[in-house]
Every structure is written in C-alpha cells, then in structure tokens.
Amino acid sequence: MSTIAIRVDDELKEKATELYKELGLDMSTAVKLFLTQSVKTRSIPFEIKDSSADDLLNKRLTDLIMENAETVKTIDLDNSD
Template sequence: MPQIAVRVDDDLKKEATAIFNELGLDMTTAVKLFLKQCVLTRSIPFEVKLDIEDDVKED
C-alpha cells in the first residue's frame, strides 16, 4: 500500500493525535477517513473560505 508523508507543526500533530485518541482513532485511520470523505463527497469535507471582513480591512 502506498504511503503519504506530511509535514505538520509538532503542536498540531500532538493536539490532533490527542483528539483522535479520544475518538478511538489513530492518525492513519483519521487521515483515511478524511480522504474517503473527500472521495465520497467529491469535495473537502468542511467549508473553506476567505473571511470577507479581513479583505475589506486590508484595503
């Protein structure tokens, strides 16, 4: 089975791992769930958007 290597901040990994552990998941299973949901919905399984107010403030 192919492997995916991802670089993330140490704190992010620790916090995510703690949450996954509480859910009874390991990192591999959590990532597989994310990828399967992407394929199932043909999208990213959460909303990704720019905050319009931030854009206005920068002008």
C-alpha cells in the first residue's frame, strides 16, 4: 500500500471532510474512489467547467442578439379573420 500526501487549502479540506462525512466516507476513501474511477475511465471522472466563462459568453451572445434584433411589436398567429 502507498501513501499520497497532498497540500490543499484549510477551508477546502474542512468543507470536503464535512461533505464526505455526510456521505458516510472519510477523506482517504473519497480519494481512493476518485483514483479508482479515473483509472477505470482513463479520464477525470467529472466535467471540469468554468461557469464564469459560460456566463460571460451567454451575456455577450445575448447582447449581440439584442443589438442586431429587429423590434417586433405584434405577431398575429390567429388566422381566423
């Protein structure tokens, strides 16, 4: 059996320890699960995403649409006249 030593922010460790305790795990078991799943899938076992980048992109797209959109006052969808 090998030992892995990692450095993490105190607050991150505290929050992770709380979460894993709620899930019935300890830190060692949680890390083993992560490593096992990484090897099994040959990947990081979750999506890594920068939500702030997505938010910025969505805002820019919305701004572009609003700048280039024609104003529509009414649309008559009822052709019963």
